[in-house]
Structures are given as C-alpha cells and as structure tokens.
Amino acid sequence: xxxxxxxxxxxxxxxxxxxxxxxxxxxxxxxxxxxxxxxxxxxxxxxxxxxxxxxxxxxxxxxxxxxxxxxxxxxxxxxxxxxxxxxxxxxxxxxxxxxxxxxxxxxxxxxxxxxxxxxxxxxxxxxxxxxxxxxxxxxxxxxxxxxxxxxxxxxxxxxxxxxxxxxxxxxxxxxxxxxxxxxxxxxxxxxxxxxxxxxxxxxxxxxxxxxxxxxxxxxxxxxxxxxxxxxxxxxxxxxxxxxxxxxxxxxxxxxxxxxxxxxxxxxxxxxxxxxxxxxxxxxxxxxxxxxxxxxxxxxxxxxxxxxxxxxxxxxxxxxxxxxxxxxxxxxxxxxxxxxxxxxxxxxxxxxxxxxxxxxxxxxxxxxxxxxxxxxxxxxxxxxxxxxxxxxxxxxxxxxxxxxxxxxxxxxxxxxxxxxxxxxxxxxxxxxxxxxxxxxxxxxxxxxxxxxxxxxxxxxxxxxxxxxxxxxxxxxxx
Numbered sequence: 233x234x235x236x237x238x239x240x241x242x243x244x245x246x247x248x249x250x251x252x253x254x255x256x257x258x259x260x261x262x263x264x265x266x267x268x269x270x271x272x273x274x275x276x277x278x279x280x281x282x283x284x285x286x287x288x289x290x291x292x293x294x295x296x297x298x299x300x301x302x303x304x305x306x307x308x309x310x311x312x313x314x315x316x317x318x319x320x321x322x323x324x325x326x327x328x329x330x331x332x333x334x335x336x337x338x339x340x341x342x343x344x345x346x347x348x349x350x351x352x353x354x355x356x357x358x359x360x361x362x363x364x365x366x367x368x369x370x371x372x373x374x375x376x377x378x379x380x381x382x383x384x385x386x387x388x389x390x391x392x393x394x395x396x397x398x399x400x401x402x403x404x405x406x407x408x409x410x411x412x413x414x415x416x417x418x419x420x421x422x423x424x425x426x427x428x429x430x431x432x433x434x435x436x437x438x439x440x441x442x443x444x445x446x447x448x449x450x451x452x453x454x455x456x457x458x459x460x461x462x463x464x465x466x467x468x469x470x471x472x473x474x475x476x477x478x479x480x481x482x483x484x485x486x487x488x489x490x491x492x493x494x495x496x497x498x499x500x501x502x503x504x505x506x507x508x509x510x511x512x513x514x515x516x517x518x519x520x521x522x523x524x525x526x527x528x529x530x531x532x533x534x535x536x537x538x539x540x541x542x543x544x545x546x547x548x549x550x551x552x553x554x555x556x557x558x559x560x561x562x563x564x565x566x567x568x569x570x571x572x573x574x575x576x577x578x579x580x581x582x583x584x585x586x587x588x589x590x591x592x593x594x595x596x597x598x599x600x601x602x603x604x605x606x607x608x609x610x611x612x613x614x615x616x617x618x619x620x621x622x623x624x625x626x627x628x629x630x631x632x633x634x635x636x637x638x639x640x641x642x643x644x645x646x647x648x649x650x651x652x653x654x655x656x657x658x659x660x661x662x663x664x665x666x667x668x669x670x671x672x673x674x675x676x677x678x679x680x681x682x683x684x685x686x687x688x689x690x691x692x693x694x695x696x697x698x699x700x701x702x703x704x705x706x707x708x709x
C-alpha cells in the first residue's frame with residue numbers, strides 16, 4: 233500500500249458514506265466466513281457501495297493504493313471464492329448487496345436488466361410479474377445474488393432445459409481492476425462484432441473485474457407443470473429412464489435429479505417436515521419435472537404415460553405424481569434441503585463434478601469401489617443434476633471416526649475421485665467454481681496450455697493481482 237489503511241478508508245468513506253465502511257469486527261464477521269464455515273479470512277474493511285459509479289471509485293482508489301479487493305455478493309458460495317484469505321488483512325471486501333435495482337424489463341425482447349446485488353428470487357419475481365420466467369433455480373434463491381451467480385456460472389436444477397448462467401446472459405456491466413467501467417449491457421442475441429468479452433467475466437469468480445449489472449434472458453412462463461418422484465434400482469436405470477423421458481417429452485423435461493438413499497435419509501432425519509414420498513425404500517430415486525408453455529398440452533398425462541411405460545419396461549419400480557402444487561413443493565423440498573441437511577450432519581469431503589451423462593454409471597461404480605477400498609465404511613452421499621452430468625459426490629466419515637482425522641485425508645479422497653473423473657473425460661468443478669478449495673488441485677488436471685492461457689488473461693486484465701487474490705488460479709502473476 234502506498235498510504236495508510238486509515239487514509240484510504242477515509243477516502244472511500246467520502247465516496248460511499250461512513251455508514252457503509254464496516255471496520256467493527258462484529259459487523260464484518262458475516263462477510264469473512266464462507267457459507268459452509270470452512271474458510272475464515274481477514275480484511276481491512278467491508279465496503280458497501282450503492283451503485284456502479286461508487287464501485288468504480290472504490291476500485292480506482294484501491295488500484296492507486298495497491299490494495300487487493302474481494303468482491304462479494306450473497307456469500308452463499310461453496311468453495312470459498314468470496315471469502316478473503318486468512319492473511320488478507322490488507323484487502324478490502326466489496327459487497328455488492330446495495331446494487332439491487334431492476335433497471336429495465338423488455339417483455340417483447342424477453343430480457344431483464346438487473347444489478348449485481350439483486351437476489352435471484354427478486355429477479356424471478358420481477359420476471360413473473362411480467363408474465364415471464366427467469367429459469368435459474370437454486371435452493372439459495374432468496375439470498376444468493378446475481379453477481380455471484382454470474383461469477384460462478386451457476387447452474388442449478390433447470391440447466392437441462394435452459395442452460396447455466398453463460399447461456400442465460402446477453403450482456404454485462406463490469407468495473408475493471410483499474411476502476412474503468414465496461415458497459416456491455418446489450419440485449420442482443422446476435423452480436424458478431426468481435427470477442428465475446430462477457431464470457432471472460434462469467435465464471436471468473438471476480439478475478440478479472442467486478443460485475444455490477446447484467447442483461448439476462450427471459451422465457452415464456454410455463455402454463456402447466458408436472459412433478460414426480462420415481463424409485464429406480466441404480467444410476468444405470470436412472471439414465472435409461474432419462475433417455476426415455478427425453479425421447480417421449482423432448483424439451484418439456486426441465487429437471488431430472490438423481491437422489492441416493494443416503495441423502496434421502498439425511499434430509500428426512502435432519503429437516504422437519506421432510507419425509508420419504510414412497511412406502512417402499514429404494515437405493516436410488518429420481519425427481520423429474522415437466523413444464524409446458526402452451527395451453528393445450530396436458531403434461532401430467534404425458535408424465536404418467538411415460539412413467540407407466542418405464543415401469544412396464546423395468547426402468548422404474550414405483551412412482552408418485554404430485555397432484556397439487558403443495559405436493560410438488562414437498563417433493564422438491566427433499567432435494568432443495570440437501571445442502572442444509574449435510575451441513576447439519578457434519579463435516580464431509582465434497583465433490584462437485586461432471587462427466588458425460590452416458591458415463592455416470594461407470595464413474596459411480598468405479599468411484600464407489602475405489603473409495604470403499606480406500607476407507608472401509610466411508611459413507612457416500614451422491615445426488616445431482618443427472619440430466620446434464622453434474623453429480624454432487626460427497627463423503628462422510630465412517631461411523632465413529634473423528635471428523636478432524638477424516639478431514640486430513642481429504643486430499644487422498646480427492647485424488648481418487650478426480651482421477652476417475654478425468655478418466656471419464658469430465659470436470660472436477662461443474663457448477664461451484666474453484667475458489668480457494670480447488671485452486672491448487674486444478675493445476676494437476678488442467679492442460680498446461682489451457683492454464684497458461686488463463687494466466688495470460690489474468691495478467692492482461694489484472695497485472696498487479698489485486699482482484700480476488702488467492703482464488704481460482706495459483707501463480708497467476
């Protein structure tokens with residue numbers, strides 16, 4: 233730093249107001265710990281600008297003073313990407329939560345322009361009020377913010393039909409590391425005028441700049457919806473069922489979730505009001521949802537017909553179809569409470585991975601066998617977005633084993649899982665990003681040319697390494 237922390241904070245307070253520069257430890261604390269409680273950092277202060285101009289002014293002051301910045305949204309990330317480093321006492325956390333305006337909605341163009349601090353739920357509500365759908369669907373929708381969704385390229389349960397945030401975004405507004413503002417807020421589906429710069433910032437976890445606003449795609453609101461819980465014998469049977477649904481229902485399949493028995497037992501045990509939907513237990517279940525935007529298509533009948541054919545073919549053993557929205561909500565609660573139930577159970581070694589859909593059964597068979605040989609009694613909690621190949625493949629210690637001891641073996645477990653993912657031509661991070669959790673291990677699995685290209689981009693945008701240091705890439709300078 234070229235000036236004292238106090239001098240810089242005085243200048244920042246003149247921009248954002250002294251009430252929005254937090255230095256009290258109690259006020260800062262929620263911003264210094266990640267959602268899972270795995271990472272705790274330190275910071276000079278937490279700053280809460282009100283608009284893009286204030287963000288730009290704060291970033292410019294930090295650039296001139298050589299002070300690192302940690303951008304933060306709703307702080308619901310799962311890899312420590314929005315948490316400052318433990319030795320980051322000279323860094324500044326910049327919270328975007330006050331940038332929460334819906335700037336514009338164009339129902340004819342099917343676009344909505346929102347600021348980065350808008351919660352996902354607020355964007356969904358604004359779209360619904362105009363008879364439109366913003367389809368990103370996450371359990372943390374009431375608290376996660378659009379800037380964070382973009383910075384991690386969030387996916388969720390409807391990627392199958394609508395895509396992740398890369399596919400849902402048309403334009404961005406970004407404050408660059410030196411304080412300049414790039415206004416790329418274009419609501420165009422065709423724009424062939426050079427590099428698609430927005431894609432560099434989506435999924436970059438705030439390492440190249442701070443996203444302050446975005447133009448997002450909207451879709452027609454579904455006129456009808458049908459939801460079912462289906463028991464299947466194995467992941468292979470679930471894939472066969474998925475193939476049947478895609479052939480019979482096409483793009484009406486908006487969600488297709490795989491839930492292992494271990495997860496169902498955790499949710500039923502830890503979350504009040506959650507109970508198993510079918511009388512006979514099954515090792516594996518599928519949560520499938522169809523949606524339709526036309527008025528004359530009976531998706532409930534289509535769902536029932538497809539399930540009947542699947543049961544007769546031996547691809548499913550039993551199923552229940554939600555007759556009301558409250559019943560559908562109860563089924564979805566079993567899936568949406570997955571993170572909270574696991575958090576209440578205790579420490580686990582988590583893997584957010586993806587493989588080609590066709591290779592999911594082989595991966596799971598090999599990984600289960602390898603991990604059980606590595607640590608007999610290890611509890612494998614597997615679930616995820618099977619329709620797009622994204623599995624959450626988590627490991628809990630054997631009964632009676634100390635959690636701290638189990639945690640020391642995380643690197644061994646990671647190597648087993650990630651090696652098998654790589655053999656299946658998959659990715660070690662499907663939707664949660666790299667953050668602090670995978671910044672080292674990614675160097676072992678990424679192609680060296682790809683890593684060097686990423687580092688070159690980082691150096692070009694942020695030559696002084698001030699944007700979210702210690703995240704995503706090691707040795708970027």
